[in-house]
Amino acid sequence: MFEDSMSGDFKHLSDFEKKAVRHKVLSHINDILHSMGHDINEYKLILEKIRASETAKEAKDVHFEKNIIVSEQDLLLSKRLNVQQLRAYNTIIDRVFSGKQGAFFINGPGGTGKTFLYRALLATIQPQRFIALATATSGVAASILPGGRTAHSRFKMPIDIDDNFCCNTSKQSSLARLIRDAKLIVWDEASMEKKYMIEALDALLRDIMDNDTMFGGKVVIFGGDFRQTLPVVRNGKKEDFIHESLLYSEIWNKLEKLCLSENMRARTDPSFCEYLLRIGNGTKRTNCEDKIEIPDSFVIPFTTEAESLDALFSVTYPDLHAFSPDSSMIASRVIVTTKNDF
Numbered sequence: 001m002f003e004d005s006m007s008g009d010f011k012h013l014s015d016f017e018k019k020a021v022r023h024k025v026l027s028h029i030n031d032i033l034h035s036m037g038h039d040i041n042e043y044k045l046i047l048e049k050i051r052a053s054e055t056a057k058e059a060k061d062v063h064f065e066k067n068i069i070v071s072e073q074d075l076l077l078s079k080r081l082n083v084q085q086l087r088a089y090n091t092i093i094d095r096v097f098s099g100k101q102g103a104f105f106i107n108g109p110g111g112t113g114k115t116f117l118y119r120a121l122l123a124t125i126q127p128q129r130f131i132a133l134a135t136a137t138s139g140v141a142a143s144i145l146p147g148g149r150t151a152h153s154r155f156k157m158p159i160d161i162d163d164n165f166c167c168n169t170s171k172q173s174s175l176a177r178l179i180r181d182a183k184l185i186v187w188d189e190a191s192m193e194k195k196y197m198i199e200a201l202d203a204l205l206r207d208i209m210d211n212d213t214m215f216g217g218k219v220v221i222f223g224g225d226f227r228q229t230l231p232v233v234r235n236g237k238k239e240d241f242i243h244e245s246l247l248y249s250e251i252w253n254k255l256e257k258l259c260l261s262e263n264m265r266a267r268t269d270p271s272f273c274e275y276l277l278r279i280g281n282g283t284k285r286t287n288c289e290d291k292i293e294i295p296d297s298f299v300i301p302f303t304t305e306a307e308s309l310d311a312l313f314s315v316t317y318p319d320l321h322a323f324s325p326d327s328s329m330i331a332s333r334v335i336v337t338t339k340n341d342f
């Protein structure tokens with residue numbers, strides 16, 4: 001249905017016959033899918049098989065990782081780190097460029113600048129045409145890291161695994177080449193991942209690197225906040241979620257912990273930061289129903305739907321009027337989301 005529209009550029013740039021143009025279009029689509037860890041043949045949409053040699057895939061993967069575009073803003077991030085972030089940054093960068101092994105966990109509540117730190121590290125390594133693999137447990141977290149991919153996609157691991165899972169990645173594969181060449185591996189939101197995934201990565205790196213030290217001697221950073229979302233266990237209880245997390249892996253005690261505690265997102269409201277920490281740490285008092293009561297100062301009284309909505313906007317975005325003449329400024333801050341309407 002869309003073949004003519006999708007092949008227009010290839011027709012314009014070459015004198016190939018229709019069959020050759022079709023093959024080029026499908027190969028291009030396959031390249032895009034490969035960058036996300038998939039293959040066009042998985043979807044059974046076409047009769048012919050589109051094949052790419054392992055050498056070609058390896059060359060494309062390495063070329064992509066060595067040519068990630070780092071923004072001007074990210075290049076300046078290392079100059080804007082707070083004391084805790086800078087200490088963590090220097091520790092990790094020293095390991096990266098000294099060739100020494102390092103396995104870290106960046107621990108900090110939401111808003112303490114974990115992603116800011118990752119981006120500063122990536123912006124130091126990637127412009128030098130070194131490979132730094134940026135991954136995250138969720139697609140949303142991965143999307144805000146330069147060159148970010150979900151860990152499942154990057155390391156070709158299934159979503160559901162257990163302690164019996166064994167990676168079967170070939171040492172001659174393009175993934176193995178990337179891992180061998182990588183100066184740094186980042187895994188954000190590791191607190192949401194089951195411990196078996198982290199353990200599987202450890203086994204994978206040891207195998208590919210032919211090195212039986214932790215994570216094959218690579219420099220690996222995990223990060224997250226165990227006060228927030230834990231691994232999902234079908235029909236599980238709180239104890240099950242906790243037991244499936246990285247906290248209950250033998251790896252946990254071997255990771256070097258780098259802590260961030262200064263809330264950069266709400267530093268102008270320290271009382272609110274302390275309130276959130278009390279909830280996250282489980283020290284906030286609850287009522288007789290074991291529920292946390294929201295202070296009246298956080299609640300916007302309901303009058304009418306229109307008035308209450310305006311009040312919500314005014315409180316949440318007190319300086320919105322300052323950006324209203326610049327539509328691009330507002331558009332760059334928009335997050336598109338679905339609604340629960342049917």
